Amino acid sequence: MTERFEATTIVRRPRVLLQWLVAALLIATCAAASVIFLRNLPLIVGLFGLASVPIMGLIRRRPKSRSLRVVATREGVRVGAELVPRAEIAYAVIRHEGSRTFVRLDGARLIDVEVSGDEEGENFCHALGLDAKSAAIELAMVYEGKRLPFRAVIGIALGVAIALALVGLAIHVALAGIFAFVGFLGALFGVSLASTYLRTTSVRVGDDGVVLKRPFRPRAFVPHEDIASVIADGWFVVFNSKRDQHMAFRTPDAESIATRIDKALHLHRASAEASHATAALERGDKSPRAWIDHLRRIGRGANATFRDVAISREQLLELVESTSAAPIERLAAMVALREEMTDDERPRVRVATDRCAEPEMRGWMVRVASASDEELVAAFEEALSAEPDASDASRR
Numbered sequence: 095m096t097e098r099f100e101a102t103t104i105v106r107r108p109r110v111l112l113q114w115l116v117a118a119l120l121i122a123t124c125a126a127a128s129v130i131f132l133r134n135l136p137l138i139v140g141l142f143g144l145a146s147v148p149i150m151g152l153i154r155r156r157p158k159s160r161s162l163r164v165v166a167t168r169e170g171v172r173v174g175a176e177l178v179p180r181a182e183i184a185y186a187v188i189r190h191e192g193s194r195t196f197v198r199l200d201g202a203r204l205i206d207v208e209v210s211g212d213e214e215g216e217n218f219c220h221a222l223g224l225d226a227k228s229a230a231i232e233l234a235m236v237y238e239g240k241r242l243p244f245r246a247v248i249g250i251a252l253g254v255a256i257a258l259a260l261v262g263l264a265i266h267v268a269l270a271g272i273f274a275f276v277g278f279l280g281a282l283f284g285v286s287l288a289s290t291y292l293r294t295t296s297v298r299v300g301d302d303g304v305v306l307k308r309p310f311r312p313r314a315f316v317p318h319e320d321i322a323s324v325i326a327d328g329w330f331v332v333f334n335s336k337r338d339q340h341m342a343f344r345t346p347d348a349e350s351i352a353t354r355i356d357k358a359l360h361l362h363r364a365s366a367e368a369s370h371a372t373a374a375l376e377r378g379d380k381s382p383r384a385w386i387d388h389l390r391r392i393g394r395g396a397n398a399t400f401r402d403v404a405i406s407r408e409q410l411l412e413l414v415e416s417t418s419a420a421p422i423e424r425l426a427a428m429v430a431l432r433e434e435m436t437d438d439e440r441p442r443v444r445v446a447t448d449r450c451a452e453p454e455m456r457g458w459m460v461r462v463a464s465a466s467d468e469e470l471v472a473a474f475e476e477a478l479s480a481e482p483d484a485s486d487a488s489r490r
Contacts, residue, residue: 099166099221101214105173106157106196106206113153120146157206164207166221171199171207178203185231186224187350188215198347200233226357230300233351235331235343237293237308247285254281295343299358301365304333306341318362326352372413374405375426377478382471386429393430407431411439415446421455422477428462429470 162174170180184201188209196206197215199222209215219225255278262273296307303317322334326349333341345351374392377385392405413419413427424446431439447463450456461473 097167097221099214099218100164101209102161102163104159104208105162105164106159106208108157108204109153113150116149116153117146120149166218168221168223171205171222173205173207178205180222183222183224185229185233185354186219186222187231187347187354188212188219189347189350198350226354226361230298231354231358232296232298233345234294235297235345235351236290237295238330238342238344239293241293242285242289247282247289250285251278251281254278297343299355301358301362304355318359321359324352324355324359331355372419372423375413375423375430377426382474383467385426386467386470386474389426389429390433393433405430407439411442414443421458422474424455425458425462425474425477428459432463 160174163172165172168180169177170183171178178199182202183199186197186199189196189198189206195209195211195215197209197218199205199207207218209218216225220228223229224231255274258277259270259274262269262271292309294309296305298305298307303315303319304321306314306316316333316335320335320337322336325332325334327342329344329346329348330342331345331348331352333343335341375389380388393407393410410427410431414424414431416424419427428443431443435443443463447456447459450459458473458477461469465473
């Protein structure tokens with residue numbers, strides 16, 4: 095992963111100004127036609143309403159597209175000569191459109207940056223600090239739970255229409271039909287908006303779980319341990335819990351967002367497995383020689399009695415290769431692997447040793463790789479005395 099992304103690529107942005115101009119033009123034309131043909135007001139409003147849907151949809155499907163130089167760092171993303179600050183970007187997701195791949199940046203502005211594939215997309219997100227490993231993701235989706243029945247919506251709209259028709263009738267007979275029609279459409283629109291707002295859910299995905307917040311309801315926290323899977327089903331992101339419960343949320347980028355959340359879920363599980371592996375390798379109250387024997391049993395797969403957690407050899411190899419693990423943990427993993435190391439494992443351990451630049455740590459790794467029992471004990475005692483914090487932690 096790189097801390098800086100730089101490329102000349104296609105950048106797409108929605109035509110916001112054109113959308114507002116077209117909307118204003120449609121409203122002005124509809125108002126003018128209504129004044130001229132007052133008796134046909136319902137027909138005019140209906141026709142302009144139907145015409146606006148395909149026109150606005152066509153504009154959204156034809157975003158402004160340009161080839162620009164894009165530079166992404168933790169400060170933000172520079173698109174051509176313009177800098178979009180990191181603070182204005184809420185989240186980033188990788189999207190696929192046929193054979194093309196884009197990174198969508200959402201927040202104060204909506205930007206699609208074309209990349210060559212998922213790997214380059216991950217590098218782009220990482221440079222901004224917006225990948226699954228670096229940042230939580232927070233977005234708004236519509237919860238598809240209990241909804242107001244369609245018959246209830248129609249009933250409310252009809253009630254409003256009848257009430258306004260009576261008001262129009264009291265003013266002038268000719269206004270009764272117009273008031274009823276406008277009231278019916280207004281009620282349908284208003285109830286739909288209210289229903290969508292009440293089901294709009296703020297979903298925040300962090301390292302430990304998912305926080306759900308809906309209007310007028312307390313926040314609900316769902317730990318990653320309770321989530322079995324996250325999948326995309328059409329326009330819906332579906333959370334499947336381990337208790338056979340399901341939550342579906344509607345969003346246009348369902349597939350991209352489900353993939354992003356699923357990555358966070360897998361990172362949490364990998365982190366939990368790594369913490370179990372580290373805990374199983376701890377020395378505790380064992381003497382150095384007893385500890386070495388314990389590590390050998392782990393390498394042979396005989397550690398399942400430790401809180402019923404079995405450590406795979408792949409986990410041990412990842413610990414040896416990890417540059418963030420404590421030195422004593424890397425050495426312990428090497429001892430666990432050493433006795434029954436395969437031809438596929440030896441090169442990885444050798445490369446991990448060769449890549450270690452710190453002289454003292456490299457010396458310990460070389461000694462552990464081929465040392466006798468007495469030399470192993472001596473190497474471990476040196477490592478423990480050199481890192482009192484790790485030694486204290488392992489004894490707790």
